[in-house]
Amino acid sequence: MREVFVGRETELTWLATTRAHVVGIDGEPGIGKTALARRFAASQDRPVFWAAADEHEPELAWEGPEPVFRDCVVVLDDAHWADRDQLGALRLAVRRRPDVFVVVVGDLGALGDGWRRLMTERVTLPGLSAGELIRLAALCGHPELSPAGAARLHEHTGGHPLHARHLLDELDPHTLAYGSGPLPAPRSVVTAVRDRLRRCAPEVRALLDAGSVQGRRWAVVVGGESDAAVATGLVRRTGKGLEFTSALVRSVLYHDIPEPRRRALHARHDSLRHRIAAAGGAPDEALAAEIAREATRLQRDSRTQEAAVLLAQSLPLTGDRGLRLAALEAMLVAGDLARTLPFRGWLAADRSRRGRYVYGYQTLLMGQVAEARALLLHALDLEADEGPADLDARIASQLAVIGVVTVSDHDMITFGARAVAGAREPWVAAFAWFARALGLAVAGRGAEALELLASADTPGAPAGLDGLVARGVIRLWRGDLDGSCADLRLAVHRAAEGEPLRVGQALGFLGEALYRRGELAEAVLHTELAVADAQDNERVWDYAMLHAQAAYPLAAMGEWARAGAHAEESARWARATGVPAARVYAAAAAIAIARARDDPSWALAASTDLAGIYPAGEPGTHLLGAVREEALAQLGRAGDLGDPPDLPDGLGASRARGLIAMARGEHERALACFAEARVHAAPFPLERAFVDLLTGRCHLLRGRSKAGERALRAAYREFERIGARAYQDLTRAAARDAGLAVDGPGRPFDDLTPAERAVAGLACDGLTNREIADRLVVSVKTVEFHLGHVFRRLDISSRRELRELGSAAGIPGVAP
Structure with a gap:
């Protein structure tokens, strides 16, 4: 298993700033001690000497040359296994050398007193946070882990990275996010625990089985079997009984119990959780009704994910139409479209108002927007029957979102206001706020939307995390990239910590914000994570947008195969859904690749899908600019434009005017337009450097080679800094055509006397x-x-x- 490093910023800062001579890194096996030490060592300018021991080879083995203890770092990995005499000699060698920084890694309690006295500072590594588990999963080839899945994985593993990686390899992400009951333990843990269980007396095993059904801790009488259970090392004593040493140990025991016996053990207890497990899916209307009441309570506490998991367990228990509709709606709200699809035929036959709404909601998430809109409008027109008091607001919320993606000002504004006014439940209100705010922004009223969401980051705000995502998206569109990243990171973090978030695109928009900020590698990680999460939950509705967002940074980095695959998927799903917003995103993906390849013909072809759709009232929804005008100018067809086009002010318009002027030989005017574009591009490193590239080309056309070289060098440096390799290639090519080189050190003053x-x-x-x-x-x-x-x-x-x-x-x- 390859080493992957995630998080640990606090510990890295401590290692970099401590004034201690010898420090220690402690923690459970597999928690990431060695990875932290290696990341720190890699950041050092001075020599690093690394020695390691292991259980079977106690002699410290040095990686590389023998150490020279002078102004250096020394790392002793797994020092607790090292030969004591060798450790003693090493301690004597370094203790009088304050210029030698020593990092001791391992079970620090097993070291001798001499080292412990010398070690003035130490840190015990905790598990990773749920948010860090998302990043770990993506780096390990599992980009589909959702915030809800990360929260459940964190609860089960305590954030232990090695255990989490094993489970990510062994379980599908849908089980992680939407399953119930304890997760299985990794196979390596299962083997070790079973080995101990084989040595248990039957009565001790019975005690452990009964405890695993109850949870991590359970009350038990001291003495007898409890003493023998503690002796196994699988449990320890706690205040009023026993506790498993980890959630993983409990999981092994729980899943090893045969199903009939497990149900019988659950039946000994009266709580709802135990009764559901004891039922085993057999019809039980009373139990289903009780589940519905508990789920309602959870929803009122904004715990929508928990409510959805609970209600999903009620589906095999009941044939009641109202309970089924409530369960299916909750699953859709939580993003679990996949498990509602087997009920599609049943929903299609339900003609009630709530039935039409849930069927329309499911249809919308499947990407069938026109059909969904018709179903939802029909539901809105039906007379009120049984169902939630704010059903009108739930329907209006979905219609407002459809208004956003179809760029219908009337729908997004009218239905958004109706949804906010009619919402009663907190989780309904949160999505209503999201729909209304985005509608205002797309209609060109972004400042008003931000004012409505001023308190969105406050825990308990009416807009919930959905509103925080909306604020992050609107800030992205308005060029406030720092604010956007802060809002979207906070939303994802709080969702990973267990707060409800029904807006699955948060990771995609965070990736786009990072792309615009020039953090291309981070943008790829987040956008591909968003794509994988949508695919795992079959949220067809999101595919066109998320694939496009994934294509943007990959195109800039010159990752043509991956960028092209995402662009093709975006185009395919845009055609399938027919939604205007999806068509814009698909076109934007194609244009991003065309620009990175310097292919204006491709950009011109892609621009035809934008006619009549873009720009929306809030131009920053994309950084496309006047694509058709730019492409025609670059193709030498500026004459096709006739009179200078009337373009709105902004980055894209200034850049287009500059390209048109350059194509017409009006170089001074072109340079003035590019200077104006550069001001607009100030927050966007990639766009700013692209304007520098165009400026350099314009100077070269004028015959001003020195000015052209300076502009191209500025562009090249910025492209190199952010990792935009495709644009680096374009800049080198422009310089090479002029007989210049921009990838070496610039020496503009060499020609002076x-x-x-x-x-x-x-x-x-x-x-x-x-x-x-x-x-x-x-x-x-x-x-x-x-x-x-x-x-x-x-x-x-x-x-x-x-x-x-x-x-x-x-x-x-x-x-x-």
Whole structure:
């Protein structure tokens, strides 16, 4: 199993800043002690000497050369297995060398007193958080782990990374997110526990079986079998009885009990959980009604995921239409579309108002938007019958969301307001707020939407986590990338900690925010995680958007096969759903690849799907700009545009005007437009560097090679910093065509004479011509003469440009 590192920022900061001479890293086996030490070692500029021992080879083995104990880091991995004499000699060698930082990894309690006295600081690693488990899963090839699945995995493993990885390999993500009861233990743990169980007396095994049914802890009389159970090492004493040493041990025992005996053990207890397990799926209307009452309580506490899992268990118990509809709606709210599909025929036959609503909701999540809208409008028109008091608001919420994706101002505004006004249950209100806020933003009223969501990050806010996601999305569209990332990260974190979140696209939008911020590798991780989660739960509704968001960073990175696969899937599902928003996302994915490949023909073809749909009232929903105009200009067909197009202000419009002017030979106007575009692109590193690339091309067309080289170098540096390899290739190609190189160190001052460098250096320091003349003991006319030559040679026109050039490149022969 390959080593993967996640989290541990606090511990890394401690290792980097501590003033201690010797420190220790402790924790359970497999918790990540060695991975932390290796990550710290990799960050060091000074030499690192690494030695390790193991149970079968106690002699410390050094990786690489023998250590030289001088201004270095020494890591002793699994030091508790090391030969005591060797450890003692090593301690004597380093204790008088304060310039040697020693990191001791392992069971620190097993080390001798000498090392413990020398070790002035130590840390015991805890498990990972639920949010960190999501990242761990993605890095280990399981990007489909949802926040709900992560919360359940964390509850079961305590965040132990090795145990979590085993379960991720052995279980499907749907079971992790929506299953009930204890999760199975990893096979390695199962083998170890069963080995101990084989040595148990029957009465001890019976005691342990009975305890595993009750939970992690259970009351038991002290003495007799309880003493023998403690002796197995599988349980320990607690205040009023026994406790399993870990949830994994309890899981092994629970799943090893034969089903009939397990049901009989559950039947000894009266709680709802035990009664459900004892029923084993046999029809029981009274039990189903009790489940419904408990689920209602959970929903009122905004614990929608728990309610959905509980109600799913009621489906085989009841034939009652109302209870079934409540269960299916709860499962849809929790994102568990897959397990509602076997009931699709049953829903189609239900003609009640609530039945039409649930059927329409399911149809919407399957991506059949027009049919879903018709079903929901029909449900809204039906006379009220039995069902929840805020059914009208539930229906209106879905219609408002359909209004957003079909870009219908009337639907998104009207139904959004109706949903918020009519919501009664907190979980209904949260989604109503989400639908209304996004509707306002898409209709061009983003500031108003943000004002409504001002308190969305406050726990218990009416908008819930859905509202926090909406605020993050709107901030993304309005260019507040830091605020967007903060909101979306917080929403995902709180969902992973157990709060209800029914908006499955949060990870996708977080990925898009990271993409716009230039964090391409992180963007890929989050967007592909969002795609996998949607696919696992068959949320067809999300496919076009999430696949497009996954294509964006991959295109910039030059990962053509992966970007193309996502773009094709986005286009396929956009065609299948026919939703305008899906068509825009699919076109955006194609355009992202076309731009990264410098293929305006492809971009022009993709732009045809945008006609009449984009821009929406909030232009920042995408950074597409005037795609058709840009493509025609790049293809040399600016004449096809006729009069200069009337474009709205913004990044895309300024960039398009610049490309049109450049195509028409109006280079000064083009440069002015690109300068304006660069101001608009300030929050977006990739877009800003792309404008620099266009600026460099324009300078080269004018014959200003120095200015062109500077702009291309600026673009190349930024593309290199963010990992946009496709755009690095485009920049190198533009430079190569002009006989330039931009991937080495820039030396713009090499062509200056020594006298010119001296004058340029003092000008960069802010001195006036008179002050430069006094310093160099020459006349002001001489200074002006040299500066004139400097400006012409460097192709600049102001002292500000000279200072910027000097601060970036340095002036040879002039002290900084």
